Amino acid sequence: MRTLLIFLLTLAITTVVQGQSFEQKIALKACEYLDSIDSYKILQDSIQPSIIAAMAEVTKEGTPEERKKINTVEGIRGTLKTAYEILPGYCYTVRRLMIEDKESKFYKRSDNQRANLHFDEGNKFMENGEYKNAIKEFKKAVKNDPQYVFALDHLAISHRRMENFKKAIEYYKKSLEVFPEGNVALLNIAVSYSLVGDDKNSIQSYEQLKFLYPDNPEGYFGLAKMLFITEEYENALDNLFTAHRMYIESQSDYAKDSEKLLSLMFAKLKKLNKTELLNRKANEHNITIE
Numbered sequence: 001m002r003t004l005l006i007f008l009l010t011l012a013i014t015t016v017v018q019g020q021s022f023e024q025k026i027a028l029k030a031c032e033y034l035d036s037i038d039s040y041k042i043l044q045d046s047i048q049p050s051i052i053a054a055m056a057e058v059t060k061e062g063t064p065e066e067r068k069k070i071n072t073v074e075g076i077r078g079t080l081k082t083a084y085e086i087l088p089g090y091c092y093t094v095r096r097l098m099i100e101d102k103e104s105k106f107y108k109r110s111d112n113q114r115a116n117l118h119f120d121e122g123n124k125f126m127e128n129g130e131y132k133n134a135i136k137e138f139k140k141a142v143k144n145d146p147q148y149v150f151a152l153d154h155l156a157i158s159h160r161r162m163e164n165f166k167k168a169i170e171y172y173k174k175s176l177e178v179f180p181e182g183n184v185a186l187l188n189i190a191v192s193y194s195l196v197g198d199d200k201n202s203i204q205s206y207e208q209l210k211f212l213y214p215d216n217p218e219g220y221f222g223l224a225k226m227l228f229i230t231e232e233y234e235n236a237l238d239n240l241f242t243a244h245r246m247y248i249e250s251q252s253d254y255a256k257d258s259e260k261l262l263s264l265m266f267a268k269l270k271k272l273n274k275t276e277l278l279n280r281k282a283n284e285h286n287i288t289i290e
Helices: 002-011 022-034 040-060 064-069 073-090 092-106 113-127 131-144 149-161 165-178 183-195 199-212 217-229 233-249 255-271 275-284
Strands: none
Touching: 022 040, 022 073, 022 092, 040 064, 040 073, 040 092, 064 073, 073 092, 113 131, 113 149, 131 149, 149 165, 149 183, 165 183, 183 199, 183 217, 199 217, 217 233, 217 255, 233 255, 233 275, 255 275
């Protein structure tokens, strides 16, 4: 079970499927058992018994077709396996603890000291705006440690500051190959996609960020901007109001940015005679528009 949890999360990044199959009901019930856990180690020890207990409870209230699924050893194994695989997609606690564990493994300095030396040199160049020299050093760092997420992210940042957005995307992708849940790469690749006019991939990246980090307003705000551009106004407003409330509650200066975007959306919706939509969404989110 410990090995399974290491790679499970990469399977859960896609949007959670609507509707409830037998396995989905089990995953949701297991999440209730796991919701109060605050340690990855305890989570590792608790997932298997929680899934088994959840399957037993769901089976009691299940349909004849669902009970038939676990009439055989193969059926039981298949049901348990599917429930394990989809659990992070249905359970924020599991998702959060798994991400925190992976962050401790990938958001750190390299074990290779030569890689660290080149990384530090690259940072000096980057701070001075010498991005070409910074890129050379970060590449050397990655050559010494191909799994060095910090170096890959800084390679991408250097290219982005040079407005070489396609190259930045290339290195953010490499970073996400190592750490698919990396919030730095997810946020910045979403921005980079928008700068090259790739709205579809930008939206997808913001959606992943929002799914994996629901307490981070940047996913909601970035998604709101892209949905406004693609004229998906209702969804854009939902995400914008969510981001704005989070900015306000955290007393963030970024609330000014969400207010500015709201003004732009108001002007656009007024032009389209759709101000009723804005007022309705504001009421749904308990926000007063002046």
